[in-house]
Amino acid sequence: MNFSVGIIGLPNVGKSTLFKALTQQEVDISNYPFCTIDPNVGIVRVPDERLDKISQIVKPQKTTPTIIEFVDIAGLVKGAHKGEGLGNQFLSYIREVDAIVHVVRSFEAADIKHMEDTLDAQRDIDIVNTELMMKDLETIEKHWEKLESEAKNPEKKESKKELEIIAKIKKSLNEERLISQMNLDQREKELIKHLNLLTIKPVIYLINSRGTDKELELIKSLPDNTIPLDLKLELELSELGPEELNELKMNPRIDVLIKTCYKILDLITFYTIKGGEETRAWTAKIGSTAPQCGGIVHTDFENRFIRAEVINYKTLAEYGSWHNAHAKGLIRAEGKNYVVKDGDIIEFKI
Numbered sequence: 001m002n003f004s005v006g007i008i009g010l011p012n013v014g015k016s017t018l019f020k021a022l023t024q025q026e027v028d029i030s031n032y033p034f035c036t037i038d039p040n041v042g043i044v045r046v047p048d049e050r051l052d053k054i055s056q057i058v059k060p061q062k063t064t065p066t067i068i069e070f071v072d073i074a075g076l077v078k079g080a081h082k083g084e085g086l087g088n089q090f091l092s093y094i095r096e097v098d099a100i101v102h103v104v105r106s107f108e109a110a111d112i113k114h115m116e117d118t119l120d121a122q123r124d125i126d127i128v129n130t131e132l133m134m135k136d137l138e139t140i141e142k143h144w145e146k147l148e149s150e151a152k153n154p155e156k157k158e159s160k161k162e163l164e165i166i167a168k169i170k171k172s173l174n175e176e177r178l179i180s181q182m183n184l185d186q187r188e189k190e191l192i193k194h195l196n197l198l199t200i201k202p203v204i205y206l207i208n209s210r211g212t213d214k215e216l217e218l219i220k221s222l223p224d225n226t227i228p229l230d231l232k233l234e235l236e237l238s239e240l241g242p243e244e245l246n247e248l249k250m251n252p253r254i255d256v257l258i259k260t261c262y263k264i265l266d267l268i269t270f271y272t273i274k275g276g277e278e279t280r281a282w283t284a285k286i287g288s289t290a291p292q293c294g295g296i297v298h299t300d301f302e303n304r305f306i307r308a309e310v311i312n313y314k315t316l317a318e319y320g321s322w323h324n325a326h327a328k329g330l331i332r333a334e335g336k337n338y339v340v341k342d343g344d345i346i347e348f349k350i
């Protein structure tokens, strides 16, 4: 199962710099606004100490990490929902991603043009969020009339429920609150999924800053899921090998961002070891059952599922070898209702 994360924000704030640091792809990061027009798409290996440890224990021929997709989207400006700047077209790219990294400039650099001329992280966040909310309101308006007439039909109970949720969302958006801040439950989210609303997606705010006192002053009252990161430095570090990093005593911090993406997307990692041939990490939604996770690996593992043999990473690491864990009877047989836990190592039996 692959999940994708869209990188958005005002022009010239460091979105492509982040994309390049994450993916090592050669993309244009020239110093002018609207440098990116068509989206850049790249796959990033999810860093995972547990996978490394399992590999040390199992010693497979091959180790395969799980991946996450990042999409670097064009900068957006005030009035974008009405077609300002590069206009509306970029919004369709945001519709397709599962989560958003919203890059906000908080670094000082006289030579790099800021669309709003001064540094003000909260103002910039509000500009971008307002555009997304306006677009969501527009989507809702388009859908409203049709839904309202459907809801009058007593047989269409779902339409009535949907109309109620949408009325609630409209109120929230008009009060300048993102849908993601509304605590909708899973059923409500399902009912309006087809509308592909933008502000329902979970967001991480990435404050692009060197972390000087003055810069940090600007980010004191920002929302949850805010990560300060110096993207220029991260890009430089991403180009160095482990030895050079060691010499400089520097550690890249970009992994924090990838891990936070997992957190906001409610994802877990499970592992397969395929008889010692290949140790591999996989991604699933929290709450997935054993057959559902089987289906991520191979359709047969879902359709012809009999049982799963499971040991959690923690237990395996404690016993230090597959053989010991097996001998002690620590590999459990689980049935089709078993909810897979983060860190489970699974052998699917069909």
Ligand SMILES: Nc1nc2c(ncn2[C@@H]2O[C@H](COP(=O)(O)OP(=O)(O)OP(=O)(O)O)[C@@H](O)[C@H]2O)c(=O)[nH]1
Residues within 6 Å of the ligand: 009, 010, 011, 012, 013, 014, 015, 016, 017, 018, 028, 029, 030, 031, 032, 033, 034, 035, 036, 037, 074, 075, 076, 107, 108, 109, 112, 208, 209, 210, 230, 231, 232, 233
């Ligand atoms: N000083 C400094 N410059 C930065 C930093 N991050 C990015 N830049 C510079 O800012 C300029 C724009 O960076 P990009 O990554 O292309 O910005 P973008 O958000 O993708 O811009 P658009 O595609 O035009 O929307 C480049 O010259 C970068 O080198 C930073 O942390 N500090």
Ligand SMILES: [Mg+2]
Residues within 6 Å of the ligand: 015, 016, 017, 028, 029, 035, 036, 072
């Ligand atoms: Mg760019």
